Amino acid sequence: MTELAHEDRSRNREGDDDAALIAACQAGSKEAFDRLITKYQRRVYTFAYRLTGNAEDAADVAADTFVRLYTSLGSFRGHSSFVTWLYRVVTNLYLDSRKKKRVRQTQSLDEMVELEESSVQRQYDDDRPSPHEIAEGNERTAALQQAIASLPEYQRVMVVMYHVDGMAYEEIAEALQLPIGTVKSRLNRARLALRHKLEPIREQYGL
Amino acid sequence: MKCDRAQEWFSSLIDGSIRPAEKVVLEAHLTTCRSCAADVERLRTMWHALDAMPQLDPPTTLRATVWQRIEAAGSQAAAAAEPAPRFVVRSPRLIWIRSLALGAAVVLLAALATVSVPGKYRTAAFSSLFGHLAGPQRNTPIVEATLVRSAEASSVVDITIALSGQSHDVASAVAELITGSEVLASQEVPLRSGRGQTSIAAPAVGSAELSVRVVWRDPNGAERSFVSPVRIR
Numbered sequence: 001m002t003e004l005a006h007e008d009r010s011r012n013r014e015g016d017d018d019a020a021l022i023a024a025c026q027a028g029s030k031e032a033f034d035r036l037i038t039k040y041q042r043r044v045y046t047f048a049y050r051l052t053g054n055a056e057d058a059a060d061v062a063a064d065t066f067v068r069l070y071t072s073l074g075s076f077r078g079h080s081s082f083v084t085w086l087y088r089v090v091t092n093l094y095l096d097s098r099k100k101k102r103v104r105q106t107q108s109l110d111e112m113v114e115l116e117e118s119s120v121q122r123q124y125d126d127d128r129p130s131p132h133e134i135a136e137g138n139e140r141t142a143a144l145q146q147a148i149a150s151l152p153e154y155q156r157v158m159v160v161m162y163h164v165d166g167m168a169y170e171e172i173a174e175a176l177q178l179p180i181g182t183v184k185s186r187l188n189r190a191r192l193a194l195r196h197k198l199e200p201i202r203e204q205y206g207l
Numbered sequence: 208m209k210c211d212r213a214q215e216w217f218s219s220l221i222d223g224s225i226r227p228a229e230k231v232v233l234e235a236h237l238t239t240c241r242s243c244a245a246d247v248e249r250l251r252t253m254w255h256a257l258d259a260m261p262q263l264d265p266p267t268t269l270r271a272t273v274w275q276r277i278e279a280a281g282s283q284a285a286a287a288a289e290p291a292p293r294f295v296v297r298s299p300r301l302i303w304i305r306s307l308a309l310g311a312a313v314v315l316l317a318a319l320a321t322v323s324v325p326g327k328y329r330t331a332a333f334s335s336l337f338g339h340l341a342g343p344q345r346n347t348p349i350v351e352a353t354l355v356r357s358a359e360a361s362s363v364v365d366i367t368i369a370l371s372g373q374s375h376d377v378a379s380a381v382a383e384l385i386t387g388s389e390v391l392a393s394q395e396v397p398l399r400s401g402r403g404q405t406s407i408a409a410p411a412v413g414s415a416e417l418s419v420r421v422v423w424r425d426p427n428g429a430e431r432s433f434v435s436p437v438r439i440r
Contacts, residue, residue, distance in 0.1 A: 188214075
């Protein structure tokens, strides 16, 4: 049985090199902030897309993330890493946007229950074919995206943080301000739920 | 071991964080429970597939959208907002040209005031002019940091400081050459009317990694600082 390298998740380490850029932003340099957008827009957009499941909402959440960053970067003191702070902002904006959407759609109480962690009632509610997946011609990725979109929101956030963006358990715990044990146990449950959802199409897509 | 309990350890088995004692118990269960063993393998396959999901290109308009929203939010909040510290990096040439243009404008307006502005408007004309000079720019420190490479391949960072507003009369500041959060070198810079210059020897790192932080105490004793990226001349 081969095991994955424990916590060999190095894609986020570049965030540690951002101090000078952030200091320049905090001092009011628009050029530095533009560089920050350029550096992180792909990661922020991908994260937002995997959460929202569609390009329009993802672009909206990503843009709002950078606006929030611009207005609140002055209060960033470096107690947490910039990347985990950034992901906390995206996550909060995504959850806010979901809340607003729910209010607009005046959903029933039954549908609200799907926020509970144990509930996996609402299936594939964001299962519109995505332009990205169509463009990629990757049906397996589309199937995974749909299954992720059917998870309750906090499970969805954790799965995307860990698997799509390669964050370590510690970073997810810091971003979501949860104990690491809670992150690990919730992620395990999220993976089991995801696997259960994918079971009907497992052989079709080699999952 | 029951299957429910075994499932709680599936992820830690796959990511390698499982405790040795738990691993022994779980692996013993997996040798006898074909259902759980199959579940672990399927979970592992899904895990790899999730890890392989691609990063996506953002819309090309994203940056522009961000700046539009920032400007829209800024114009709404401008009246209430405290003026944010601004860091202006200008070339010496630009500063010189700007000073010259400003000087010319002073002379022209003074001449106009003397020659053609009726007496009761003269004060208004001058206060308008000097009011402009005392506007936002007076509270804007100017710090220029330029990396200069000499023929001997050694490098120095030339630093020009111009403090204004309350800090106009500060006698000295400390210029620090920084990379990330590390201070590579620092030097006290005497200031006259808020202005001063110094040079600091630069280590062999790219200019993109270097910044200059200028630290001083304002007349109220509060520590203030500004950071500017180092440019290459």
